[in-house]
Amino acid sequence: MARPLIAAINLAALRHNYQLALGQSATGTAVAxxxxxxxxxxxxxxxxxxxxxxxxxxxACIEEAEQLRTAGIQQPILLLEGFFEAEEIPQLLQQQYQPVLHSQWQIDQLTSHLQQHPVKPGSLNVWLKVDTGMHRLGLAPEAVTAAWQTLRQLPAIGEMTLVTHFARADETNCPVTEQQITRFQALQQQLQCPASLANSAATLHWQAAQQGWLRPGIMLYGASPLVTGHPLGEQLQPVMTLESRLISVRDLPAGEAVGYGGRFVTSQATRIGVIACGYGDGYPRQARDGTPILVNGRRCSLAGRVSMDMMTVDLGPGSSDQPGDPVELWGNNLSVNEVADWCDTISYTLLTGLLPRVRRIYSGE
Ligand SMILES: Cc1ncc(COP(=O)(O)O)c(C=O)c1O
Incomplete structure (x- = not known):
């Protein structure tokens, strides 16, 4: 029997979630x-x-774009951080990847490359990023008009889209997002250009940002990024269910320490189960005792430190669970957001942190 840990990926749920995002765009334009x-x-x-x-x-980068092209994906591919060095520019032009230009050094390098190596007019679409308040990537608003004009004068450049990213769109009452939208709209009005503002949180909640190209990420995978409940967020369907099985059980009296460091001590006689899943699979080691785990569909609690390949669960006194019984660590019946809270993190890190040794099994094609 193979190690029973799998990530079951429901592709029908993915399509459902993408369609939900698309429904928020008046123009049917959402970058997946x-x-x-x-x-x-x-x-x-x-x-x-x-x-x-x-x-x-x-x-995020040209290597990820190449992976998609090689797999036969024909759609335009947006490089959300543009290029990292000038050496990437020829490949970017050849494949018509669309860079987000977030810094003056990128504009300078692209301009100088295109002046020295002219390409077909209008063949390169670019996205110019403005920092409306997040202060991570993007030109300062006052630098945008000059940069826009520089790029517009390059014959190679086709469509140009103004883009920004939100710092706090997950907080549904946050005035910072309103300020970011206002700053963006002022520039957009001046440039009269296509726009892209909305990540998942804004796609779900911030109506004024739901114009032009939406850029939903996490919601496609069925996790709402919003800090509070939301009617649309509740319609999302989990795409990944992390499933395993009990590989051992033991009955312990009260007062026994379980696992590395003896962090969990039984407060009563109980049954402890061992699950095939650990931090070597990407399950966070910082998960606290009490982190929910479904065993035979029943909510149980993590008991003791997560180890590399295994973790221990308190099955409760008198439980009849046996080796081979099914376990859900997050997914269909246990929200990844809830597990993330117990691990002092967010759904994004749990999902992206799942390591390659966990087999992905696809269904719902
Ligand atoms: C520029 C940009 N757009 C869109 C997204 C998607 O964000 P989310 O997964 O919150 O929808 C990200 C994610 O980090 C991003 O960096």
């Missing part, structure tokens, strides 16, 4: 963000599943 191996779900199967729905895909 599939960077970081589609948030751990497998970039190629995810992109193939969405290829008849999504007009464009978003990745």
């Amino acid at each position: 963000v599939v960077k970081a191996d589609a948030y751990g779900h497998g970039a190629i199967p995810v992109a193939r599943t969405l290829s008849d729905l999504a007009p464009a895909f978003g990745v």
Whole structure:
């Protein structure tokens, strides 16, 4: 019998979630963000599943874009951080990847390359990023007009889209997002250009940002990023279910310490189960005692430190669970957001952190 830990990936749920995002766009334009191996779900199967729905895909770098092209994905591919060095520019032009230009050094290098090596007029679409308040990537608003004009004068450049990213769109009452939208709209009005603002949180909640190209990521995989409940967020369907089995059980009296460091001590006589899954699979070691785990569909609690290949669960006194019984660590019946809370992290890190040794099993094609 193979090690029973698998990530079951429901591609029908992925399509459902993408369609939900698309429904938020008046123009039917949503870049499916599939960077970081589609948030751990497998970039190629995810992109193939969405290829008849999504007009464009978003990745973090040219290597991720190459992976999609090699797999036969024909759509435009957006490089969310543009290029990292000038050596990438010829490949980017050849494959017509669309860079997000976030810094003056990129504009300078692209300009100088295109002046020395002219290409077909209008063949390169670019996205110019403005920092409306997140202060991570993007030109300062006052630098945008000059940069826009520089790029517009290059014959190679076709469509140009103004893009920004939100720092706090997951907080549904946060005035910072309103300020970011206001700053963006002022520039957009001046430039009269196509726009892209909305990550998943804004796609779900911030109406004023739901114009032009949406850029949903995490919501495609069925996790709402919003800090509070939301009617649309509740319609998302989990795409990944992390499943395993009990590989051993033992009955312990009260007062026994379990696992490394003896962190968990039984407060009563109980049955402890051992699950095939650990931090060597990407399950977070910082998971606290009490982190929910479903065993035979019943909520139980993590008991003791997560080890590399295994973790221990308190099955409760008098439980009859046996080796081979099914375990769900997150997914269909246990929200990845809830597990993430117990691990002092967010769903993004759990999903992207799942390591390659966990077999991905796809269904719902
Ligand atoms: C520029 C940009 N756009 C869109 C996204 C998608 O964000 P989310 O997964 O929150 O929808 C990201 C994710 O980090 C991003 O960096």
